[in-house]
Amino acid sequence: MDDQPVSGVSDMTIPTIAEAAGLIAKRQLSPVELAQMALRRVEAINPQLDAFITVTAERAMDQARKAETEIVAGNYRGAMHGIPFGLKDIYYTRGILTSGHSKIYIDNIPDFDATTTAKLYEFGAVLIGKLATHEFAHGGPSFDLPWPPARNPWKNAHFTGGSSSGSAAAVAAGLLPAALGTDTGGSVRTPAALCGIVGLKPTYGLVSRYGVIANSFSYDHCGPMTWTVEDCAILLQAIAGHDPKDPASADRPVPDYRAALTGDVRGLRVGVVRHFWEEDLPAKDEMRRAMDAAVAVFAGLGATVEDCRMEPMQDYVDAKLVAGESEVFAIHQENIRNRPADFGFDWRGRCLPALLFRSSDYVAAQRERRRLVEAMRPLYERYDVLVTACTYGPAPRLDHHKTVSFWQKPKITTPFNVTGGPAVSICNGFSESGLPLAMQIAARPFADAAVLNAAYAYEKATPWRAKRPTLVAGTPKVPVEPPSTKADASGVDSATRDLVAVMAKRSGLTLPEPLFEQVCEAAPHVLEMARRVNRKHGFVDEPANIFCFSRADTGK
Numbered sequence: 001m002d003d004q005p006v007s008g009v010s011d012m013t014i015p016t017i018a019e020a021a022g023l024i025a026k027r028q029l030s031p032v033e034l035a036q037m038a039l040r041r042v043e044a045i046n047p048q049l050d051a052f053i054t055v056t057a058e059r060a061m062d063q064a065r066k067a068e069t070e071i072v073a074g075n076y077r078g079a080m081h082g083i084p085f086g087l088k089d090i091y092y093t094r095g096i097l098t099s100g101h102s103k104i105y106i107d108n109i110p111d112f113d114a115t116t117t118a119k120l121y122e123f124g125a126v127l128i129g130k131l132a133t134h135e136f137a138h139g140g141p142s143f144d145l146p147w148p149p150a151r152n153p154w155k156n157a158h159f160t161g162g163s164s165s166g167s168a169a170a171v172a173a174g175l176l177p178a179a180l181g182t183d184t185g186g187s188v189r190t191p192a193a194l195c196g197i198v199g200l201k202p203t204y205g206l207v208s209r210y211g212v213i214a215n216s217f218s219y220d221h222c223g224p225m226t227w228t229v230e231d232c233a234i235l236l237q238a239i240a241g242h243d244p245k246d247p248a249s250a251d252r253p254v255p256d257y258r259a260a261l262t263g264d265v266r267g268l269r270v271g272v273v274r275h276f277w278e279e280d281l282p283a284k285d286e287m288r289r290a291m292d293a294a295v296a297v298f299a300g301l302g303a304t305v306e307d308c309r310m311e312p313m314q315d316y317v318d319a320k321l322v323a324g325e326s327e328v329f330a331i332h333q334e335n336i337r338n339r340p341a342d343f344g345f346d347w348r349g350r351c352l353p354a355l356l357f358r359s360s361d362y363v364a365a366q367r368e369r370r371r372l373v374e375a376m377r378p379l380y381e382r383y384d385v386l387v388t389a390c391t392y393g394p395a396p397r398l399d400h401h402k403t404v405s406f407w408q409k410p411k412i413t414t415p416f417n418v419t420g421g422p423a424v425s426i427c428n429g430f431s432e433s434g435l436p437l438a439m440q441i442a443a444r445p446f447a448d449a450a451v452l453n454a455a456y457a458y459e460k461a462t463p464w465r466a467k468r469p470t471l472v473a474g475t476p477k478v479p480v481e482p483p484s485t486k487a488d489a490s491g492v493d494s495a496t497r498d499l500v501a502v503m504a505k506r507s508g509l510t511l512p513e514p515l516f517e518q519v520c521e522a523a524p525h526v527l528e529m530a531r532r533v534n535r536k537h538g539f540v541d542e543p544a545n546i547f548c549f550s551r552a553d554t555g556k
Helices: 017-025 031-048 057-072 115-122 165-172 189-195 229-239 275-280 285-300 313-331 333-338 345-356 359-374 377-382 415-419 448-461 494-506 513-533
Strands: 052-055 084-088 126-131 178-183 198-201 221-226 269-272 304-307 385-389 423-430 436-442
Touching: 017 031, 017 229, 031 052, 031 057, 031 084, 031 126, 052 165, 057 126, 084 165, 115 126, 115 229, 126 165, 165 178, 165 189, 165 221, 178 189, 178 198, 178 229, 189 198, 189 423, 189 436, 198 229, 198 448, 221 229, 229 423, 229 448, 269 285, 269 377, 275 285, 275 313, 275 385, 285 304, 285 385, 285 423, 285 436, 285 448, 313 333, 313 345, 313 359, 313 415, 313 513, 345 494, 345 513, 359 415, 359 513, 385 448, 415 436, 423 448, 436 448, 494 513
Parallel strands: 084 126, 084 178, 269 304, 269 385
Antiparallel strands: 052 126, 178 221, 198 221, 198 423, 385 436, 423 436
């Protein structure tokens, strides 16, 4: 990774969306040349990163030639016209494998496009390929799936973060200027953070989920992943908007996100959610220092900065996991019953323990979500944006991953999935080892423009976008010992084991011993989480997912 670049490949720079769009609009850059450049770079660099599952070279060149013809004829469609992009491999693409990075969907060829896919085609964007994910956007960096896990471009023995792993790796490595990911508990922001790019979880309902393999109906968000904030705004503009095919889609005007990037944050009221990284789950020292420095940048730019408090981070994680994992289990229950061993170890370790949740736990979790959302009102009134860390430190090595930790530790990105408002991850420095660090900027629902402008101001005031990973064609992957795929449930008591057996039977599952042990390993943490969400709710405490009629239903 430290070798000097070789001429014509690793010194090649893929321009940002904004840079390329400016050149294409002036006819100083051809979409065909740009697509060829991206494809050459994918061919040269992807073998060391495993960011792609499917490279759509023929489709890309057809789209690039069409874009060029249209632009020459004076039919320029805007900033995404002729721009290469990639899709996390849970976005449906008509006639192209959409695998979910899973053996379960290894031959899934959709006959329609996701709404977001179709929107990007309509803007004339050029699909370079489908990108690695964690299995069904949910497992961890697994080595027992049909494709290997994506690797971090800064150090390829290290984790990208998940689950939009290939999307983050491809953008950080300069293989693509744009990619789409999904975020259910942090799956856009965490890989963006660990790979040093910009990743936005838009407001729930702002971007259609139609045609995207579901993880959790209540928590799934589709979002842009780019190198700069300006590019993120451009990509969001292309995919935002009401979609009647998505029942959660918001029917409201979409602002001009790029025009909102003034970079002026004088008088912006910034609430710093410091307890998330200092008390609830203390971050590493270098992450703390990066956060202190980032907060000081906002103050120096004229923002009004003060510490504030949200609810304890564990409360958000409890509500999200009890409800979200129940939904994942329900979505995949047929394959869980009929072919559980065809899922990867890490996916099973996250999903199968959800069989222990009861319907009353699910309702309690949704009641908790409404409580947590309502508790944000005073913060939204007092602050324009909220700032906190995005990870607790730099990317760990792939071989340090432990499946059961999913149930053991809260996640700092998850609170903003629960609250549903926008949250962006942006690089705020580098560790002593040279790996990216990152913070989150969040806000009230549909204040996506404010979040992006705050991130833009910070980006312009700091030097981090000038540093990119050095990648050399032919660099081998650092050998990594796959994490253990054997659960350790030796400390789980017999009563818990009996409960697991009963609940598995009630779910219609016959679990072989290794799978049974996986559930048992997680069971104490799962049951404690269920206990915590079942606080005393009042008779009038509604769950978050109450029913309401759409305009079509009422005729209005």
